[in-house]
Amino acid sequence: MQKRIIAAAVAAATLFAAAACGSKEDSGGGKDAKGDLTVWLQVDAQTLWPKAVETATAEFNKEYPNVKVTVAYQAWADHLTKFDAAAQGGTAPDVIELGTTEMGLYMGNGAFADLTADKGSFSNSDTWVKALQDSATYQDKLYGVPYYGGLRAVIYRKDILADAGVTTPPATWADLMTAVQKLSDKHKADPTFSAFFLPGQHQYGAMPFIYDAGGQVAKQGSDGKWDATFSSPESVAGLKTWKALMDAGYHGDRTINDLTAFSTMVAGKAAMFYDTSGQMKKVFGKDGDAKLKDQIGSFVMPSPTKAGGAMPAFMGGSDLAVPAKGKHKDWAKAWIKAYTSPAAQQMFVDGGFMANTTTIKTSDPLMKGYVDTLASTWTLPAAKNWAQVEKNKTVLNMFVDIATNKGSIEDITAAADKAIETTLNAS
Amino acid sequence: MRRAVRIGYSALGLLVAAVWAFPIYWMVSTAFKSGRDMYSATPQFVPLHPTGHNFAEVFGDSTFWQAAVNSLIATVLTVVLAMAVAFAAAVAVARFRFFGRRTFLMSILIMKMVPSIALVIPIFLTLTEIQDASLGALQLTDAVPGLVIAYLAFALPFAVWALRGFVLGVPPELEEAAMIDGCSQVQAFRRVTLPLIVPGLVATSIFTMILAWNEYLLTYFLISSPEKYTLPLWLSHFVTTEGTSFGPLMAGATIIAAPVAIFFMFVQRNLARGLTAGAVRG
């Protein structure tokens, strides 16, 4: 009998010891910590700022010399499905990058560790861009660290505008429409020339018109139910202005997205387009024509409703999160700290994006339009199901239908609102 | 008259070759263009300012070479194993009658019908569990052997069914005739049936090779570490949130297609009629 108790006690002690060892390894700090840390970043880091990743890992390894960091780069197409599979299989990464619009689904389902208490330990956390911080916040708790931002402004070719007699970038909506008119007149003979490249399958080119007109995409009632508001009078008015600019300035396929805008500008067939600084840099980057560098500039999209005002721009980008099931949360936070340091943020800015803080601004004159736009940004509502709305493309198809005159703006938006509400309010 | 018909056939054949080659030509010529020429408003059939920088970018990338080695190993192993495994099964179902034969044939065909997107998560989880159950002795996830087994499973339904067709295409009477001539059954099979099936084996191995060489979706789910990447996985890094880098993408795709061309050069002689005619020699 006694023997048995002793045996049980030994067994229990062994278990506890094992558990203790395990937890020691998990949260172990400093030089003794040993193990593997897996980080999933999107391919953009691999292409645009591999140095930032290397530097962050080197920095992290100063504190944790025996932790091996593996950074796996993910394609945008199916990275969330892969994350789901890995989480189910018990091989989820310790750090994961998500697009700002992808955060809601996971935050709402308890997938990520609560970082509210750690917020102060991340660089510049008191000056994070509000739109980015909002995207990582769910029910007043912080579940992610803003990684980088992507903002929109108007990109233009100085030579083409000057050629049509427009020598200063348009500062007001009326100026912009005049410029579009002058450019269209100048290139009347060329049916492939666009004064303003603005296709339908580009939601962040269309939505700002809604916000500018006082509308919004969706709002949550006091009962928690979501109400899609693309068909509100304000939204419809904004969309009519968007469509008017398209009709006046765009001569191309209306069913496509914005990703060929830069190449059309390289070919000299587009004078202006509204997009991210990453797209602007492509015009004279290795996919574009280096000779155009001096001919490119950016300016704030003027507000059609407020004289002298700026159109509020969508702030997109990415956040870094720590999966709740991760075994090495302390290491994960330490790596994120290193990777979002001011030095790293500077590299993201050099790569063509915006920093996660308002304190790091580029002095590059090319970026003027973006820096000036920073003051007025918005982001999509942090609805748990917004990711589904993005994925089933209801919004994009709505914009394409409007662009290709498939019906009245009122009817198309009303139908879309109904579909979006069903998705947003599904359990 | 006959001569005119033959020339007509040849001309048609060359036209067909041109039609199928045109998109490939476009891919290769784009790979030699700089951004400015790639997007010029009038299409450039021949690059006006040919540049090697897209290829330089591909070759200068150390992860490319690692991925190329992984792809090569996985593909060679898959083709060799698939041919052996599928041929054995094809002979069994074409030349023997046994209980469960139809069920076997039916079920591997049904496996081919399941959309692969539906299977990737269950396959990933199943392989993870087998690996865990073997205490890591079987490296099935994030490892090249796991890829080989997975590619093999995806190639088998067609390979077994097609090879069965090719085996059935050889009348058993030919073998019998050889046996009457004094060959043993094994000899008759090796000397008569096998040579006639060589074109079928070649066609099936091309199918398997392209499948393994180009597989993306399942590989993406099974592989996590960058040093285990295959070429299609590596190629996907040119598609970013800011769009696709077409220059390096087309250069990469051209380089990826080249080994298939080389493989084809090696096997194409065996894909022709005539080599096997009169297989039975006295």
Add this chain to the structure above:
Amino acid sequence: MSTLDEPAVARSLPAPTPRAIRNRRPRPRLPYLLILPALAVSLAVIGFPLGRVIVLSFQQWGVAQIFSDAGPPFVGLKNYTRILEDPVFWTVVVRTLILTAVMVGLSMSVGVGLALLMERVPGWVRGIMTFSLIMAWAVPTFVSTQIFAWMTEQNFGVLNYVLGLGQHNWYTDAKQGLAVATLIVVWGAVPFITVTTYAALTQVPAELVEAAKLDGAGGRQVFFGITLPSIRPVLVIVTALSIIWDFSVFNQIYILRNGAPSPEYQTLAIYAYMQAYQGHEYGYASAVAVVTVLLLLVVSVFYIRQLIKTGEAE
């Protein structure tokens, strides 16, 4: 030269008889040993996961279940009733069936036609044809689809330029857009069909063809009497595979429409991907997959019967 026993060959027309199969000495273990490796790999990598898909189709499994500690709950037939009650689903199924019929019909006739043409051209022409076809086959669909998208671009595409259509837009009308997609699918499928069919044609014993010609048979008679029966088993599997592939066509439409195909462009695979996978509803997605397999079985039941029968006439 050949010491073939001509009468024996002549008796084998038009299709091999099962007699030879029966003549084999009974060696019951051998066939099982031969299929064992194929069976084991298929079951481990596809069979068992397929079982999971079936179980999942009766469960609710999504992000909420994955990241909570409770397992996925069984929800009975809920996923299936959701499919059957969705009117869009049936529209998508009909569209998929029509597209499959057109794509399979076109690619099979062009593919087999080219294989026959390859028999009739000199070796060097055949070499060039095969090379070009295999290169087309070797290019990943996401690259080739992109190239076709360029060629059909409204303002700067080669197609409008060659056809003199000005700034014609191929995608506003989904019928035209799907026609472009069909072209890409046929372009991509023909190499596989041609190469495989040609390989089967090389098997048709030349002696038989010569013998038949000596007996005064014409080209058509030789084709239908000797060639076709001989390549039938291969043709039927190639057709069956084409049906399976074209039924689940994805990249050629999804990428052509920039990853956001409007509802008129959605086929079953795209619908399932956008509604179920990207929505992280894996239980529902599994039910769609099971229904897809059942639909495919219905569509291809004739072919499967043929497949099993060919070469086994009783």
